[in-house]
Amino acid sequence: MALTDPPIIGLAAAFAARRSGAKFVMLYQDIFPEVACLLEDFHNEAVNRLLDRVNRFLIRKADRVVALGETMKERLVAGKGADPQKVTVIHNWADCAAILPQTKENPFSLTHGLADKFVVMHSGNMGLSQGLENVVEMARRLKRFPHIRIVFVGEGVTRPDLETRARSLRLDNVLFLPYQPKERLSESFASADVFLVSLKRGLAGYIVPSKLYGILAAGRPYVAAVERASEVAAITTRYQCGLLAEPEDPDDLAAKVLSLYRDRQLANTLGTNARKAALQFDRPRQVRAYYQLFQELLEN
DSSP states (O other), rough: OOOEOSSSHHHHHHHHHHHTTTTTEOOSSOOOTHHHHTTTTOOOOOHHHHHHHHHHHHHHOOSEEEEHHHHHHHHHHHHOOOOOGGGOOOOOOTTTSSSOOOSSSSSSHHTOOTTTTTEEEESOOOTSSSOHHHHHEEEEHHTTTEEEEEEEEEEOTTTHHEEEEEEEETTEEEEEOOOOOGGGGHHHHHHHHHEEOOOOOOOOTBBBOEEEEEEETTOOOEEEOOOOTTTHHHHHHHHHSSEEEOOHHHHHHHHHHHHHHHHHHHHHHHHHHHHHHHHBBHHHHHHHHHHHHHHHHHHO
């Protein structure tokens, strides 16, 4: 049985599966070329056409297609011609054993001077799809609140530009930190009062930010600047574990952060709900879903 994600690698896996009589499962983390088309740093018509044709071919040949959410499933069915009967939704998972809710005052927060601040954190990759320049603009709007710190934890292609922009605006309320080792993730996440999840407009269903599941495991509230059609918005609404803001709108993002800054009871309630939601996406549960999928395929 072959399980594959990147479309070009998927071609080799699909042909190998057919030759050997094995089952072939196509797993989508992102959908191309739509993701590339919506990112201003990558525009190549020939490559985009090739990626689209490869994806459509793989979807036709796959015994089963795995999507990360209902919106992604809709994109694959309506946009790529996937058979809805062959598309299975299996979410990315939260590792609820590795990431646990902890107290805010811990070695990480004390080391970085965050224990006595209201910390608004973006943790993970700083890539092209997230529109994080809007978070820097949000920080500019929140500069008059000295108790609030905006903390970026991680690396990525946009980090240098974000740091340059923050310096040019003299934002002393913004802090950039590197990726943290796995054993310190719980401490890092616990240092946040509120997390941020951001995705550029037009990417709903083509990308599902995996960082959401770690935030849920940490039992922290978040503000998600995403389209209402996205999987993040659906989880947020279903489990009442965060607030939704308009994507690419730093004013609305700042307003939602301030609402949690001013209403700690609401923030605590959303955080408690987040941990409950995480248990629905816990790693053993999602692994079991893959196991059941494979068992079903082998039996047919």
